[in-house]
Amino acid sequence: xxxxxxxxxxxxxxxxxxxxxxxxxxxxxxxxxxxxxxxxxxxxxxxxxxxxxxxxxxxxxxxxx
Amino acid sequence: xxxxxxxxxxxxxxxxxxxxxxxxxxxxxxxxxxxxxxxxxxxxxxxxxxxxxxxxxxxxxxxxxxxxxxxxxxxxxxxxxxxxxxxxxxxxxxxxxxxxxxxxxxxxxxxxxxxxxxxxxxxxxxxxxxxxxxxxxxxxxxxxxxxxxxxxxxxxxxxxxxxxxxxxxxxxxxxxxxxxxxxxxxxxxxxxxxxxxxxxxxxxxxxxxxxxxxxxxxxxxxxxxxxxxxxxxxxxxxxxxxxxxxxxxxxxxxxxxxxxxxxxxxxxxxxxxxxxxxxxxxxxxxxxxxxxxxxxxxxxxxxxxxxxxxxxxxxxxxxxxxxxxxxxxxxxxxxxxxxxxxxxxxxxxxxxxxxxxxxxxxxxxxxxxxxxxxxxxxxxxxxxxxxxxxxxxxxxxxxxxxxxxxxxxxxxxxxxxxxxxxxxxxxxxxxxxxxxxxxxxxxxxxxxxxxxxxxxxxxxxxxxxxxxxxxxxxxxxxxxxxxxxxxxxxxxxxxxxxxxxxxxxxxxxxxxxxxxxxxxxxxxxxxxxxxxxxxxxxxxxxxxxxxxxxxxxxxxxxxxxxxxxxxxxxxxxxxxxxxxxxxxxxxxxxxxxxxxxxxxxxxxxxxxxxxxxxxxxxxxxxxxxxxxxxxxxxxxxxxxxxxxxxxxxxxxxxxxxxxxxxxxxxxxxxxxxxxxxxxxxxxxxxxxxxxxxxxxxxxxxxxxxxxxxxxxxxxxxxxxxxxxxxxxxxxxxxxxxxxxxxxxxxxxxxxxxxxxxxxxxxxxxxxxxxxxxxxxxxxxxxxxxxxxxxxxxxxxxxxxxxxxxxxxxxxxxxxxxxxxxxxxxxxxxxxxxxxxxxxxxxxxxxxxxxxxxxxxxxxxxxxxxxxxxxxxxxxxxxxxxxxxxxxxxxxxxxx
Numbered sequence: 038x039x040x041x042x043x044x045x046x047x048x049x050x051x052x053x054x055x056x057x058x059x060x061x062x063x064x065x066x067x068x069x070x071x072x073x074x075x076x077x078x079x080x081x082x083x084x085x086x087x088x089x090x091x092x093x094x095x096x097x098x099x100x101x102x
Numbered sequence: 103x104x105x106x107x108x109x110x111x112x113x114x115x116x117x118x119x120x121x122x123x124x125x126x127x128x129x130x131x132x133x134x135x136x137x138x139x140x141x142x143x144x145x146x147x148x149x150x151x152x153x154x155x156x157x158x159x160x161x162x163x164x165x166x167x168x169x170x171x172x173x174x175x176x177x178x179x180x181x182x183x184x185x186x187x188x189x190x191x192x193x194x195x196x197x198x199x200x201x202x203x204x205x206x207x208x209x210x211x212x213x214x215x216x217x218x219x220x221x222x223x224x225x226x227x228x229x230x231x232x233x234x235x236x237x238x239x240x241x242x243x244x245x246x247x248x249x250x251x252x253x254x255x256x257x258x259x260x261x262x263x264x265x266x267x268x269x270x271x272x273x274x275x276x277x278x279x280x281x282x283x284x285x286x287x288x289x290x291x292x293x294x295x296x297x298x299x300x301x302x303x304x305x306x307x308x309x310x311x312x313x314x315x316x317x318x319x320x321x322x323x324x325x326x327x328x329x330x331x332x333x334x335x336x337x338x339x340x341x342x343x344x345x346x347x348x349x350x351x352x353x354x355x356x357x358x359x360x361x362x363x364x365x366x367x368x369x370x371x372x373x374x375x376x377x378x379x380x381x382x383x384x385x386x387x388x389x390x391x392x393x394x395x396x397x398x399x400x401x402x403x404x405x406x407x408x409x410x411x412x413x414x415x416x417x418x419x420x421x422x423x424x425x426x427x428x429x430x431x432x433x434x435x436x437x438x439x440x441x442x443x444x445x446x447x448x449x450x451x452x453x454x455x456x457x458x459x460x461x462x463x464x465x466x467x468x469x470x471x472x473x474x475x476x477x478x479x480x481x482x483x484x485x486x487x488x489x490x491x492x493x494x495x496x497x498x499x500x501x502x503x504x505x506x507x508x509x510x511x512x513x514x515x516x517x518x519x520x521x522x523x524x525x526x527x528x529x530x531x532x533x534x535x536x537x538x539x540x541x542x543x544x545x546x547x548x549x550x551x552x553x554x555x556x557x558x559x560x561x562x563x564x565x566x567x568x569x570x571x572x573x574x575x576x577x578x579x580x581x582x583x584x585x586x587x588x589x590x591x592x593x594x595x596x597x598x599x600x601x602x603x604x605x606x607x608x609x610x611x612x613x614x615x616x617x618x619x620x621x622x623x624x625x626x627x628x629x630x631x632x633x634x635x636x637x638x639x640x641x642x643x644x645x646x647x648x649x650x651x652x653x654x655x656x657x658x659x660x661x662x663x664x665x666x667x668x669x670x671x672x673x674x675x676x677x678x679x680x681x682x683x684x685x686x687x688x689x690x691x692x693x694x695x696x697x698x699x700x701x702x703x704x705x706x707x708x709x710x711x712x713x714x715x716x717x718x719x720x721x722x723x724x725x726x727x728x729x730x731x732x733x734x735x736x737x738x739x740x741x742x743x744x745x746x747x748x749x750x751x752x753x754x755x756x757x758x759x760x761x762x763x764x765x766x767x768x769x770x771x772x773x774x775x776x777x778x779x780x781x782x783x784x785x786x787x788x789x790x791x792x793x794x795x796x797x798x799x800x801x802x803x804x805x806x807x808x809x810x811x812x813x814x815x816x817x818x819x820x821x822x823x824x825x826x827x828x829x830x831x832x833x834x835x836x837x838x839x840x841x842x843x844x845x846x847x848x849x850x851x852x853x854x855x856x857x858x859x860x861x862x863x864x865x866x867x868x869x870x871x872x873x874x875x876x877x878x879x880x881x882x883x884x885x886x887x888x889x890x891x892x893x894x895x896x897x898x899x900x901x902x903x904x905x906x907x908x909x910x911x912x913x914x915x916x917x918x919x920x921x922x923x924x925x926x927x928x929x930x931x932x933x934x935x936x937x938x939x940x941x942x943x944x945x946x947x948x949x950x951x952x953x954x955x956x957x958x959x960x961x962x963x964x965x966x967x968x969x970x971x972x973x974x975x976x977x978x979x980x981x982x983x984x985x986x987x988x989x990x991x992x993x994x995x996x997x
Contacts, residue, residue, distance in 0.1 A: 046371050046376075047376075091447070
C-alpha cells in the first residue's frame with residue numbers, strides 16, 4: 038500500500054534522511070513524505086518516528102495504487 | 103567521579119554493596135528524578151492542577167515530545183512530602199516481569215517497600231496474579247500513599263502491562279497515586295476513570311506556553327523581548343517548550359536576537375529540525391562532535407563519552423551544556439542523558455555527518471561498558487555494532503551464561519542473540535548458540551554446537567582467560583547429560599567444574615549464583631535418574647538452598663521438585679507432598695508464569711493424590727501440567743508424569759491405557775531403574791487385572807530390587823498371581839534401610855498379611871493389617887488397602903481394625919458393614935445442594951488452587967467476602983476443608 042504523510046513546515050535534508058524508505062517533496066509550508074508502506078506496523082512506526090523527531094503530522098492518507 | 107561512573111572496579115564494588123535485584127548500578131539512573139536546570143520556569147497554574155493528582159488514583163501528563171512534561175512532573179514531585187517512586191520506562195521493559203521488577207525496585211528505593219520485602223518478579227516473560235495482589239495489598243496498607251511516576255510511558259507497548267497496572271491501581275485503594283508521563287494515550291480505560299472523577303489530566307494544550315510564560319522563559323535565557331515579538335514567537339512555535347528553548351538559544355548567539363526571531367517567524371522550516379541545526383552550528387567543533395557521537399547512547403558519563411570521541415574533554419563540555427540547558431539532562435552521579443527529542447534529531451545528523459560511524463561507536467561503547475562491568479549494556483551495544491563475538495565473549499567471560507536459562511534477563515538475552523549470524527565463530531558464540539538450543543530443548547542443534555565449542559576450546563592452550571569458557575561448557579555438559587539421560591557425562595561435568603572453579607576468583611562465582619545452582623540441579627537430576635538417591639539428594643539440597651533471590655528461582659524450584667520426587671520414590675508421601683507444595687508456592691511467590699521443570703512439583707502432588715486415592719484431585723493436577731508447552735525433553739519429569747498418569751489410569755480401570763502410559767516417552771542413553779520398575783509394576787498390574795497372570799509375573803522380572811516401593815508392589819502382585827514364595831523372596835530382598843518410608847512398610851505388611859490370611863493364620867494377618875493401618879493413617883495412604891482385593895474386606899470389618907480404619911479409610915457411618923468407601927464417594931447429602939452464582943465462582947477458583955487473596959482479587963471483592971462465601975459453601979457441602987469442598991463439589995457435579 039502507498040501512503041502520503043503531510044508534515045507541517047519545510048523538512049531539512051538531514052531530517053528527511055530519517056525516512057530513507059520514503060520520498061519527499063517540499064511545498065507551500067509543508068513537506069510531503071510518500072511511498073510504499075509495508076504493513077500496519079510500519080505505518081505506526083512512521084507515525085512514532087515523526088513524533089519522536091518533533092514533527093507535526095497534518096494529514097496521512099492512503100494513495101490509490 | 104564517584105560510584106557508578108568510574109571505569110575501574112568501583113562500579114562492581116558498589117553493585118555488591120546494594121541489594122539491587124537486577125544487580126546493576128547503571129540502572130539506578132533510571133530511578134533518578136531528573137534535575138531541573140537553572141533556566142527551568144515553574145508554571146504555577148500547572149503545579150496547582152498537578153496537585154489534584156493527590157486526590158485521584160490516576161494522573162495523565164500527556165503531550166508531544168519536548169512539551170516539557172518530564173521537567174514539570176519532576177519539579178512537582180520534588181516538592182512533595184510523600185514518597186515518590188520514579189521510573190523512566192525503556193523499550194526493553196515491555197516484558198511484564200522486567201517492567202514489574204523495575205517498579206518494585208523503584209518503590210523500594212523511595213522507601214515505600216521494606217528493603218527485605220521478599221516477593222519480586224523472577225521471570226521476564228510474565229508475572230503471576232498473586233505477586234501483583236500482594237503488592238496491591240502492601241500498598242493498600244501504607245500509612246502514607248506513594249506517588250509512582252512512570253516517565254516516557256509511551257515506550258510501554260504491551261497491553262498486558264496496562265492491564266496489570268490497572269489491576270494494581272484498582273486494588274491499592276488510597277495507597278497509590280499513579281502518574282503516567284507519556285506522548286501517547288495509555289491503554290487504560292480512561293473514560294471510566296474520567297466518569298468516576300478519578301483522573302487528573304494535563305494534556306498538550308495545557309502544557310503550551312502562554313505569551314506571558316514564554317516571556318518569562320526567554321528572560322531566564324537572558325532574552326528580553328517586547329510583548330508582540332514574544333506573542334509572534336508563541337504563534338510560530340505553538341507554545342511548544344522545546345521550540346521556545348531552542349529559539350532562545352539560537353537567538354542569543356545572534357548579534358540582533360529580535361531580528362533573528364523575526365526571520366525565524368517568517369521561515370517555513372519545521373521548528374525543532376531547523377532550530378537544532380542552528381543551535382548546533384553555534385557550538386564549537388568539539389561540542390558538536392561530542393553531541394553527535396553520544397546520540398547512540400541511552401545514558402552516558404564523561405568517561406564513556408570520551409571513549410567515543412577519543413578525546414578527554416567530555417567532562418567540562420557536558421557540564422557546560424547542562425548549565426545552559428541546551429540538550430542534556432543530568433541524572434546524578436555524573437551521568438547524563440540527551441533529551442529524547444534532540445537525541446533523535448542528533449542521530450539523523452550523525453548519520454549524515456559521519457556516515458557509517460554508528461557501528462564503530464556502538465562497539466567503542468561496548469568495550470568501555472565491558473571494562474566497567476556493565477554487562478547488559480555491553481551486550482546491547484555489542485550487538486548493535488554487529489559484533490556478536492564481542493557480546494558472547496562478554497557474557498561468557500562474566501560467567502553469566504546461566505542467565506540465558508533463568509532470571510529476569512533470560513528472554514531479553516535470548517532475543518538479543520537470536521540475530522547471531524554464521525560470521526560469529528568464537529567458542530563463546532558457539533556456547534551461546536548451544537545454550538539457546540538446549541534452553542528450548544532442541545537437542546540436535548544444542549549438542550552439535552556444544553561439541554564444536556569444546557573442540558575449539560580443547561584446541562587452544564590452557565590459559566586463565568579460558569577458565570570461564572570451560573566452566574560455561576561444563577554447565578551445558580551437565581544440562582546435556584540430564585536431558586539425554588546420561589549420568590556418567592554429568593559426573594564428568596561436575597568433576598571438571600569443581601576443578602575449574604578452584605582457578606576462578608571467588609567474587610566472580612558469587613556474583614553468579616545461578617551458574618552453580620543450575621549445575622547442581624542438572625547433576626542432581628541425572629543422579630536421580632540413575633537411581634543414586636543419596637548422592638542426588640546431596641547436590642539437590644545445595645541447589646534448593648542456593649542464594650541469589652530471583653536469579654536462582656528456577657533451579658531452586660526445580661531441585662525442590664526433584665527432592666519431592668525423591669521422597670515419593672522412597673515411600674515418604676507426607677514429606678514428598680510438603681516439598682512439592684513448597685516448590686509450587688515458591689514458583690508462585692516469584693510470579694513465575696508457568697511452573698519450571700515441566701511442573702514436577704505438581705506431578706509429585708498428583709502421584710501422592712493417587713496413593714491417597716484422591717483421584718479427582720490427581721486428575722486436576724495432571725490436567726494442569728498437561729497444558730504446559732510440550733517441548734520438554736527431560737527424562738525425570740517425563741518419567742514422573744508417566745508414573746502418576748499410568749497409576750491413575752490403572753485405578754480408573756483403564757488397564758490398556760495404563761500399560762501404554764507407563765513407558766516414559768523419552769529417549770535416553772542410560773535407563774533409569776525406578777522409571778523401569780514403576781513401568782513394569784503398572785504393566786504387570788494391568789495384565790493381572792485383565793486376567794493374564796502368567797504374563798503379569800513375567801513382566802515383574804523388570805522390577806529392580808533396589809527400588810523398595812516397586813519391589814513391595816511386585817510382591818503384592820506375585821501373591822495375587824498365586825505365587826507366595828516368589829513374593830516372600832522379593833520381600834526378603836527389600837532392604838529395611840532407614841531411607842524408606844511408610845509406603846514400603848505398609849505395602850510389605852499387607853503382602854505378609856495376605857500370605858498369612860491365605861495360609862489360615864488370621865490372627866497374624868490381623869496383627870499385620872493393624873500395623874499397616876497405623877503406619878498408613880498418618881500419611882492417609884489408602885491405595886494399598888483399597889486396591890488390595892477382596893481378601894482384606896472381612897479383616898477390616900472386624901472390631902479392632904475397623905476402629906483403626908474409620909474416619910480416614912472407611913466411613914464412620916453406622917450400618918456400612920465395613921465396606922471400604924472411597925473418599926469423595928460419601929453418601930449424597932439428603933437435601934439437594936444449591937450454590938449461589940457467587941459461591942460457585944469462588945468454588946471454581948478454589949478448584950484452580952487459588953488462594954483466598956487471589957480469589958478476592960480476581961472477583962474484585964474483599965477477602966472477607968470470599969471467606970463468607972467459603973463458609974457457606976462448606977456448610978452446604980457439609981465439609982470443613984477446601985480440598986474436601988472441591989472434591990465433594992466435583993462428585994455432585996457442581997463444578
